[in-house]
Amino acid sequence: HRAATGRFFDEPGEFMNTSYKEIVAQDRRLAMLRFLAEDSDYKINASVMQQALEQLGHSVSREAIRADFDFLAEIGLIEVETYFDGKVQVAKITGRGLDVAAGRAVVTGVKRPRPE
Numbered sequence: 001h002r003a004a005t006g007r008f009f010d011e012p013g014e015f016m017n018t019s020y021k022e023i024v025a026q027d028r029r030l031a032m033l034r035f036l037a038e039d040s041d042y043k044i045n046a047s048v049m050q051q052a053l054e055q056l057g058h059s060v061s062r063e064a065i066r067a068d069f070d071f072l073a074e075i076g077l078i079e080v081e082t083y084f085d086g087k088v089q090v091a092k093i094t095g096r097g098l099d100v101a102a103g104r105a106v107v108t109g110v111k112r113p114r115p116e
Helices: 020-038 046-054 063-072 097-103
Strands: 043-045 078-083 087-093
Touching: 020 046, 020 078, 020 087, 020 097, 043 046, 046 063, 046 078, 046 087, 046 097, 063 078, 063 087, 087 097
Parallel strands: none
Antiparallel strands: 043 087, 078 087
């Protein structure tokens, strides 16, 4: 059966089979939110974010970072500012993004953190 989210279930309400690519993307987006939440002014540019993600095993292109910034901005978890004719993007986490990073809110497309 195909759920409204586009994911497949073996039986209604049972095991959810998410593609490897989507699992990695969800984990990467959670990591982005956590980095932003830990930053003193809650802002990180795409270049620094790319380097930080590499430390966690997420070696992705700048284009992928920008796509994730766009995704997270569309669902209200971050705000993105652009500088130098769009060459530099800076992400800032929102209150809702802080809630998702801490596990207080759950959204489709971002991994839910484990309890500490």
